Amino acid sequence: MITEWFAEIAMDFAIWIASLFPEWEVPVWMEDTRGAMVTFLESSVGLGVWVDWSALGICLTAVGVAYVAGLTIRLIRAILAHVPQFGGSGA
């Protein structure tokens, strides 16, 4: 129940964030570019014989994860720096 309570708070926060967005629909110009985007993506997929897209995806994902991990580490260090026992001033 306690975990559920925290989860519910988190979900309510996420719902509140969602409520901040205005009413919106996919604009017409965006819909109009669908054919061009499909053609572009089709060409990109066709280049698969030359370019290893899966390797590119893995690399980009790995780099992204590394940056998120780095940010998390920095964040934790910044928080811990405020705890006196960890060397921070406690301020």
Add this chain to the structure above:
Amino acid sequence: MIAAAILAVGVSVAVPPSAALAVTAVPPPINVVPSVLAGSSKAAVAGIPPIGSSMAYLALMMQQFAVKSTDAAAFAAKQAGTATAAQLSTVAAATKDFKVPAFKPTSLIKTVNAAGLALVAKDLGVMVGHASVEAIGFDVDGTVCAKGDLWAFAASVDCNEWKMTTEAIAEANADAVAGFTSDLLCSLDGLSCTQFSHFGEVTGSPDKSMSSAICVIPTGELRNIQWKFSRPGVEYSRTSPPGAPGDSSTCTGAGVGYGSKLSIFVNGVETFEEFVGFGYLAVGGGIEQFEPMVSSSGNPERAYRCEVRLSDGSSIDRHSETFTEGDGSTAPVLCPETVPDELQVVGTDIWLIGGQDPLLLWSQDTTPEYDAAATAYPECMGGECLVELWKGDKLCSNLGNECADWFDDPDKDLNYSCTIGSSAAPISECTVYAPRYKPGATATNAPYGHPETGEPIPNSAPGSSLNTPVADNANNECFPVGWGALNPVEWVMKPVQCALKWAFVPRTGVLEAQATRVQTAWSTTPPALIAEYVGEVADDVPVLDGCSGPRLNFTIDLSAATPFAPFSYDGYPLSACDPPMDWVADTARLLGGFAMYILAAQAITRHLGAVIGFGQFGGKS
């Protein structure tokens, strides 16, 4: 109308006036899929007399599972994909009487030389709405290989285990070489018109000019015609479409230049061969109409075609991935994921295509049980069929406590109504909801009632019956029993353990409900709509795994301003199907991938090094 009704029900549950209240006060409606049929003998439960109600069986099943924690654990493991063989066996044994397949499990039988052999050893069965069934704990054996929900096909547990039987491997490609005839009755005289007395007429251009074509005009039974052009290192072929070998599309050739050899195969037999030493051979649609020749050895690429026959006489189909029998491999059958809302399925055929002739491997009409479900609840055939209680024209789920005592109302037949999907149902079908609207029903973990008596069913809250640890409470396991009762430590440990579980281990059903709330709230926001748009665009992109590369098609017309004639190009400039470009492409792909990994590793090490103040990787300390 039906869809709207179902949608209204679904939305009313997902986004009630007070979402948080709904999560904790009113459990979601039960989804009755037609796998559980009224009066079906398949739904009989050992030891429990048939009640003749789909709701009854559903609720009984919930009750049955709620008191068997081992079953619950097995189902949870199966849903998570981590079930052991023993757990899978437990699930199968517990639910074997509940499923009503649309088709009877059988093997794929391939008939070769009048003898039938099992191409795939796995028994196949089609289930309906398996995702919803799985969500409430039904056995979903046979749907594991599914890419979709509705017409998913089954191969026991692991689709990777799909393979040909030993007998089938021994007879691989027998159909690709059997039945060929060599009725070559005449040959080309140069490239002038030649008569194939049985199969057709081959015409060609005496001058072998670019403007002419080679045609085969069938006059007899033809299975296919194949043109093959070859010169050292290059082979192109084109095969006439099955069943229509004589249409205009066969009347094409290809320019292959000097030193090429033309072969024509009729029904798999080479009937003509000509070395083209001068000029060009006839051109019909250009060389791009021809596909690179993989093999003419009688080991063709094959695929399964799953054809679902519909009630209006039409059919829909879907192809599997390709495979070759020579490798002893096969591919999972893929069937259409959905059928039109207004139509019913009347049968399914599975064809093996890619050989000499399409072979029918599997053909069944739907079972009587399925037909009964389709007739009784046609709106439920999409896999979702919610049972709802109404007060007037309002859902009880939205009325707070107004329906709390509905079951005790002597005039409930008049004041309330029950629906399954969009169909009216007897009020008794909603007996399972007897305690559902009472305050605290969820808190007591018994929001659903026995379908006959309405008595609250312990641990019947969504998730709790299958996944939550609080189920132990119902078995009085929060206090020591047996010899444990003599151990004073147990009198402390057991209650504390239960209390901690109750306090800190979330219930799956609650989390899923909360996740649904968030998903619903975000579904209309710009990020979600953009993501949906991107997903739709991605779905429209065809899957290409050939060697042709992207197609380039353009026309440059400067004739109005310059003396140059218009120039058009329609081709594949980056094609890597032929040497040496195939080798170049493979090398470029390999080196490019290697470079990407190196750069990624460098970026990661530099960044993480900078984070921890280690500058040796090149990051700023």
